[in-house]
Amino acid sequence: MMPAAPRNEEEKRYALTVAETEGGARLDKYLTEALARKFDEDEAASAGGAPSRARVKQLIEEGRVLIEGTRPRPLTEPSYRVKRGEKFEVALPPPLPAKPEGQAIPLDVVYEDAELIVVMKPAGLVVHPAPGNHDMTLVNALVAHCGDTLSGIGGERRPGIVHRLDKETSGLMVVAKTDRAHRGLAEQFAAHGRDGKLTRAYKALLWGVPSPKKGTVNANIARSTHNRSKMATLKTRLDDEGEDVTAGRIAITHYKVEREYSDGLVSLVECRLETGRTHQIRVHMTYIGHPLLGDPTYGTGMKSRAAKLTDEARAALTRLNRQALHAWHLGFEHPVTGERMSFNAPLPEDMRELVEELEGS
Structure with a gap:
């Protein structure tokens, strides 16, 4: 089993106990919901927003989730089914920096606030860096525009991205600027409008x-x-x-x-x-x-x-x-x-x- 990822003083650790009604849930789903409750209770933590389910899955796979026992050990399977009474410790590192460099690419901003930004992506612009398109992407433009406010929770190469358009498709995109905005938007896009929140x-x-x-x-x-x-x-x-x-x-x-x-x-x-x-x-x-x-x-x-x-x-x-x-x-x-x-x-x-x-x- 993968060893636990190194810990540092900047990490925040959260102790969680599975309630009777929560037994049987997937580990990533349980932790996402439990951490959201923790963040709601912790005013200082809530400023950054609770991690999304995608981020929680990443934390699990990195070995940052321990299950208590005579010898605490990391659980690295997001699909693990939790049992009532089990105790977990989650080590939450600070958000990852957006690695792509900012580039002075024209950005058509439709709307922006402290949490998110809506842009009009032109045809011909790739959304995020990938093999064959390492720079001159929408992400590079966003990094230059948003600077340190851009969320790193979407992944190092896709900061803030919760959906995408093909390179040659034009149109509206919303991008998260904070972790809590990323979590909320990612949930809406995962539901694809079935909850009545998202329309495209x-x-x-x-x-x-x-x-x-x-x-x-x-x-x-x-x-x-x-x-x-x-x-x-x-x-x-x-x-x-x-x-x-x-x-x-x-x-x-x-x-x-x-x-x-x-x-x-x-x-x-x-x-x-x-x-x-x-x-x-x-x-x-x-x-x-x-x-x-x-x-x-x-x-x-x-x-x-x-x-x-x-x-x-x-x-x-x-x-x-x-x-x-x-x-x-x-x-x-x-x-x-x-x-x-x-x-x-x-x-x-x-x-x-x-x-x-x-x-x-």
């Missing part, structure tokens, strides 16, 4: 017009076995008792056709997510036979349709040079004040120009 909507330009014009796509998504850079839908598979045992992750997209252009050659569709999978809208719209305009990964094979556009619309599509997808609406409950926050962002210039040409055709 996207505008997409599709080839053709979906039928029916308002519907739901429910198809599991997994990484393609033929191309690891792509995602794919999976066929439903039932066991001998009729239970759904389809592999992959559940993915549900609600869509509604808003406009039709060029006699149904193209449609403007609003999509709302009930889950948040990689490339979900792009994969699901392709699955129902209506890939996004400009999508280089899932929208290939549309040259014959593109040839039917007017010269002006075809030129605008060439200038777009990306999937026609924009996260236009974002709503959530402020993780600290409880206030309902709602933001809308109009189509960016490249998509707006394409729509204007389609309207004139």
Whole structure:
């Protein structure tokens, strides 16, 4: 078993005892809820906010959670089921610094307070550093803008990030600036709106017009076995008792056709997510036979349709040079004040120009 991580004087330690009603819970879930109660009782600690479940899982795996006994030992399995009466000690280190360096990248700030910031991410900007994109990301811009206030609890390479958009997708994003904001926002995004707190909507330009014009796509998504850079839908598979045992992750997209252009050659569709999978809208719209305009990964094979556009619309599509997808609406409950926050962002210039040409055709 992994040895306990080194301790230092800056760490805060919390002693927790599992109540009778808490027995059977996963260790990471129990500790998240128990620490939240502790932080509520400790005014000094609450200023920074209790750790999120993702952070608690990280602490467990680092060996910072001890279970008491004749010889206290670290528990490193987040899925461990706690038993009533068990005693734990959690060593909570100070927040990790955001390692990415700040870079002077233009940042379109829609809203900002001491806890969070809402920005309009342009197409072409990667959200956080990753292999192949080590800098010049949204995170680098945020570090430069927010400085020491940016939360490090989302991970050293993704400080404050609670959701993401594909590089070539434009739209609204919210980023946590404190640990307590990160915890609250992460919980809302994990629920994907099922608790009524989070709302997200996207505008997409599709080839053709979906039928029916308002519907739901429910198809599991997994990484393609033929191309690891792509995602794919999976066929439903039932066991001998009729239970759904389809592999992959559940993915549900609600869509509604808003406009039709060029006699149904193209449609403007609003999509709302009930889950948040990689490339979900792009994969699901392709699955129902209506890939996004400009999508280089899932929208290939549309040259014959593109040839039917007017010269002006075809030129605008060439200038777009990306999937026609924009996260236009974002709503959530402020993780600290409880206030309902709602933001809308109009189509960016490249998509707006394409729509204007389609309207004139």
